Amino acid sequence: MDRHNANTRSTKILTGLTVGAMLSALVLLWLAQPDPSVWLAAALLLGLSPALLFHCARLTTRLERHHRTLEQEATHWREQADHQEKSARIARKRYQQILDHAGDAIFFIHPEDGTLVEVNRQAENLLGYSAEQARHLSLSTLFPGVHQRRYLRLVKRVLKHGYGEESNLVFRRQDGSEFIGAVHARLGEMGEETLVHGVLRDVTEVKRIEKELRQKNQDLLLINQIAGRAASSRDLDAMLTVILNEVTQAMVADGGGIYLLRHEGTDMDLRVHQGIEESVLAELRALAPGQGLAGRVAVSGHPRASANLQKDCRLSSQAVREAGWHGFQAIPLTAQGRTLGILFVFTRSKRVFSRDQVQLLMTIGRHLGTAVEGAELLEALRWQVRLTEASSRELERSRQLLRENLSRVEESNRTLARIDRMKSNFLALASHELRTPLTCVLSGAEMLEGRLQRCVDQEGEQILSIIHQGARRLESIVEDLLEVARIESQSIYLAQEPIHLPTLLQEVGAAFAPVMAERNLCYQLDDLPEVACVCGDSHHLKKAFQRLVENAVKFTPSGGQVRISGGLITPEELRHREEELRKFTTSFFEQAGQKPMIRVCVEDSGVGIAPEEHVRVFDKFYEVGDITEHFTSNTRFGGKGVGLGLTLVKGMVEAHGGMVWVESDGTMKKGSAFHVLLPLEEGSALLSG
Structure with a gap:
């Protein structure tokens, strides 16, 4: 371009000189016609004019050619410039789209005062401010209380270390509502300007879930501790005292107590208590099933609560009202569908126990009910063991007597068997031994009766008849004895x-x-x-x-x-x-x-x-x-x-x-x-x- 400008200036000078020479020659010829020197000068000027004109023509041609080249280059560079400008517009548009369609809220922070320089659409939706409003937003409006100072400390950390994060920063929206945000920030540049750019996420729900999980973990830990103590403890009162203390601490209560039902649910025994005045204890110990909130739990097996006992018509104890009890919650101790007791806690300020807290207490009540049932079964088992031991001792004495009696019975059986054998032997022997003389008696009686029938008087006949009848009777007895012996020996x-x-x-x-x-x-x-x-x-x-x-x-x-x-x-x-x-x-x-x-x-x-x-x-x-x-x-x-x-x-x-x-x-x-x-x-x- 500079060279083109120099050639253009040279052409213009030569053209000017040529025209000037020709004009000068004409003027000299007109002014000094008779002077030959003037004619010579004029001739020289006119002679130089064509050379100058030729040189000017060449320069002009060269300049036109160079001018066309320059125009072509200018056109090329203009096209390049348009292309670069278009690419820049596309890049800016793509950058803005990426910024606006990012999943997280993104903002750029001025490193000196911490104000917002630029925000994307997600940040606008999250904060409720437009990008223009965000640029003029004061930090005291955006951050409540101490969170403004925490935000500025975050910016300083980023400037010092190039990176910083804050996971629990509270932001205030345009509508006045607040949310917990997690900020991750880095140090960067935008053009020639150094800025802090950050990513913001709404972690309010996450923090709520984390809080609930921590509470659930604490509840589970409490339940596990209670279940462990219930399973390992053999002293029921000591176990109930420790568990009641843990429950009152977990519920942030001022005191409480545990009733156990006795005599098939007709009596309530205040077994352990904590934080209860002596004046109140007397009335609580006299409470019967169906009386007051705790008594209603014993009858119904369902939890009972009161946010303010001072105005609760179900309260039957004036001493409780005078002691300043307000919040109250009672739950049943259950096992296999049976109500075995009542656990209650109270506060000296108005309070409504949450559903989760009531559910936790109900779970504790089931564990305690199982523990109480186990303790009762253990006590019954111990009593049964004592009875069994006494019965065993008595049984051992009875066994000893039985052994002695069996020994005597066995001896008696041996004696009876010996006597029975002797009797059987005697019967068999007597039957056989009696049969021979009996046959002689019968034969002799019949012979005497036949021979002396005519020689004896009536008295003699009677005597013979008696002898004969007696012998026949004896013979019948002997036959019966022999038949019994044959039947018993199975030889008949x-x-x-x-x-x-x-x-x-x-x-x-x-x-x-x-x-x-x-x-x-x-x-x-x-x-x-x-x-x-x-x-x-x-x-x-x-x-x-x-x-x-x-x-x-x-x-x-x-x-x-x-x-x-x-x-x-x-x-x-x-x-x-x-x-x-x-x-x-x-x-x-x-x-x-x-x-x-x-x-x-x-x-x-x-x-x-x-x-x-x-x-x-x-x-x-x-x-x-x-x-x-x-x-x-x-x-x-x-x-x-x-x-x-x-x-x-x-x-x-x-x-x-x-x-x-x-x-x-x-x-x-x-x-x-x-x-x-x-x-x-x-x-x-x-x-x-």
């Missing part, structure tokens, strides 16, 4: 033949017909089922039924009745009576199975048998009644034998796979009923089915 021979019970019972009745007529007894034989056939020994079964009929005849007074009846009995009916009949047998029900049975009943209208003697009448040598009134007879009323008849009946029936039992209430005229149960023969059983 039993034939296995079909027996038609109705026919057999008719024969038994026919044998006793004369005696019945002599004693004026009514004998009745009911019809038995025709299928009533059993398998066994007819001789022995007939003797068994004869013994039963004989027994009925002997214990039925004249004019009485002896009746024989019977019928089939199913296994189901038998099982229904198993518990009642098991005392009469040891093995029948295990062997009976599903066999159908025939039951034969021999009943009379005699004296009867007492219920306590029903089982014993089947024992050997057992006699009902006073032994001093014993007399022997087979047919007379009240006559008795040696006590083997029912023993032989029981043994013989059981040998045939059956059983026998007696039914009687022991009263006169109702008599006794002896029941004989026998399995039916297989063919009969099929017919009965």
Whole structure:
């Protein structure tokens, strides 16, 4: 550009000189026509003019070419300048968009006074001020109280260290509301100007959540401490005292207490307390369920509260009102749905306990309820242990006595077994030893009776008859003894033949017909089922039924009745009576199975048998009644034998796979009923089915 300007000036000078020379020559020619020197000068000037004009033309051409080049360069640079300006505008616009659309509030701070130089749209929305308003905003308006000084200290830290942050700075919005902001600031430059730029986040909700979490952590720590003490402590009062102290501190209360319910919830026992005057304690100890706020908790199992006890009509204690209690909260101590006590705290200023605090107290109440229940169970267990120890000592003494008694019983059993063996041996021996001389007596008596029948008088005949009858009676006793011995040793021979019970019972009745007529007894034989056939020994079964009929005849007074009846009995009916009949047998029900049975009943209208003697009448040598009134007879009323008849009946029936039992209430005229149960023969059983 400078070179172009110099060439332009040179061209203009040459052009001027050329024109000046030509004008000078013309003037000289006009003024000095006759002077040759003047003509020479004029000619020289005119001669130089074309050279000057040529040189000027060349310079002009060069200048025009250079001018075009310069214009092209100027156009290029103008385009470059426009492009740079456009890029700058785009960059400024992009920067502003980034600034305005940033997720956080961004602002630029003057490093000297801390005022805001520029803010983005998020900062405008957060503070409630426009960018223009923010530039003229005083710090006292933006920051309440001490937070202005904290903000300025932050700016100084940034200027000193290049970075600074403040996580708990309070800002005031345009509408007057406040929020907690976290500021992260750095030192930077905007053009040639040094500024502090910061990022602002609203952390009010975060701080609130952090505060709640800290409170929750404190609550959980308190609950864990209480649960730990409740689980580890064995002294209930000491545990409740420590827990009450911790609860009052956590609730920032002036005092409190813990009631435990006694006697199934009818009494309230103020077990521990804190911060309560003696004048108030007397009334609180007299409180009953349903009285006052704490008493209502005991009845309902729900928490009760009052913000101002002084004006609460539910308050039943005048001493509490005079003591200046205001805020009150009571909660139940529960375990498995039962209310075991009440925990209450109070303040001397008006106060409403928050929902979270009430929930915390309810949780503590459940832990305490479980601890109280555990303590009560432990106390009950200790008492049970003491009772068990006493019972164990008593049981040990009883065991010692039992061992001594068992030793004596075992000795008695051995003695009884020895005596029973001696008795059995004696019976067997006596039976065999008596049989031989008895046979001699009978043979001799019969021989004397046959030979001396015509030689002796009537008195002699009577004596022989007495000898013969006595020998026969003794023979019968010996036979019974031998039969008992064979039954007990299971060496008795039993034939296995079909027996038609109705026919057999008719024969038994026919044998006793004369005696019945002599004693004026009514004998009745009911019809038995025709299928009533059993398998066994007819001789022995007939003797068994004869013994039963004989027994009925002997214990039925004249004019009485002896009746024989019977019928089939199913296994189901038998099982229904198993518990009642098991005392009469040891093995029948295990062997009976599903066999159908025939039951034969021999009943009379005699004296009867007492219920306590029903089982014993089947024992050997057992006699009902006073032994001093014993007399022997087979047919007379009240006559008795040696006590083997029912023993032989029981043994013989059981040998045939059956059983026998007696039914009687022991009263006169109702008599006794002896029941004989026998399995039916297989063919009969099929017919009965």
